[in-house]
Amino acid sequence: MSAITLSLPIIIILALRLAWYKSFPALLTYYVLVFGHSFLTQEFINADKTFIYYYGVTNNFLDAPLILSFMTYFSKTALFRKRMQIIIPVFILFEIIVIAIFGYNVRAATIVMAPGLLLILIFSLLFFIHQTKLTIIHHKAVGKAFIAASLLFAYGGYIFIYIVYYLLKTQYRADTFLVYFLVTICSSLLISAGIFFERKRVRQLEELQITREELKMIYGRSETKTAAS
Numbered sequence: 001m002s003a004i005t006l007s008l009p010i011i012i013i014l015a016l017r018l019a020w021y022k023s024f025p026a027l028l029t030y031y032v033l034v035f036g037h038s039f040l041t042q043e044f045i046n047a048d049k050t051f052i053y054y055y056g057v058t059n060n061f062l063d064a065p066l067i068l069s070f071m072t073y074f075s076k077t078a079l080f081r082k083r084m085q086i087i088i089p090v091f092i093l094f095e096i097i098v099i100a101i102f103g104y105n106v107r108a109a110t111i112v113m114a115p116g117l118l119l120i121l122i123f124s125l126l127f128f129i130h131q132t133k134l135t136i137i138h139h140k141a142v143g144k145a146f147i148a149a150s151l152l153f154a155y156g157g158y159i160f161i162y163i164v165y166y167l168l169k170t171q172y173r174a175d176t177f178l179v180y181f182l183v184t185i186c187s188s189l190l191i192s193a194g195i196f197f198e199r200k201r202v203r204q205l206e207e208l209q210i211t212r213e214e215l216k217m218i219y220g221r222s223e224t225k226t227a228a229s
Contacts (some may be wrong), residue, residue: 002181003042005188006035012192016199026069031188033059033066038184053106060109061095064116067151071120074127074144084123091116110166117159124151143198150190157183 009031018024037059040047068088075081095112102108128148135145165176
């Protein structure tokens with residue numbers, strides 16, 4: 001079930017032609033990687049265990065950089081976007097240092113996951129509050145509000161799972177995986193709805209931009225003719 005719901009954002013992004021729009025390539029890459037890992041771990045095909053292990057480790061290392069890259073889409077100002085774009089390479093450098101010390105394994109991935117999850121949770125909370133205000137007060141940007149809500153819900157859940165699974169080391173690991181699958185399913189459905197609504201807004205913005213360009217061409221020609229006369 002989780003593999004199916006993880007495929008929904010991929011299908012919607014591709015179907016609505018958002019794969020190359022602004023920071024959506026990062027979101028698409030994230031879901032392709034997560035879907036692939038979920039597909040393999042649920043043993044739909046017989047894959048090598050070592051390959052699955054390193055696939056999962058790679059996913060953990062790429063999680064924060066990809067989602068933070070996508071979240072620049074929500075930046076309210078150019079300055080805020082630049083600051084986020086500085087954080088991403090700094091975080092990647094931190095990951096490289098951890099890998100150099102502990103190796104390319106689950107232990108290193110576990111170390112980098114904590115600050116990564118926290119960063120995403122903080123940004124998603126800020127963006128959720130901002131987008132919710134816009135949606136309630138100005139009745140716009142519903143898609144962004146849905147997407148921010150899905151990220152907040154997902155990473156709030158993932159932090160809870162991280163604490164219970166890695167820090168408290170619960171004996172009820174099966175229940176932890178169940179919570180993870182439920183969080184993943186709900187967040188995937190929510191972000192799929194958000195992407196659908198956001199595509200409508202993007203289309204309206206594109207139509208408005210085309211109209212402005214056409215008006216600029218018309219009035220630009222008129223001004224040129226007047227000047228020539």
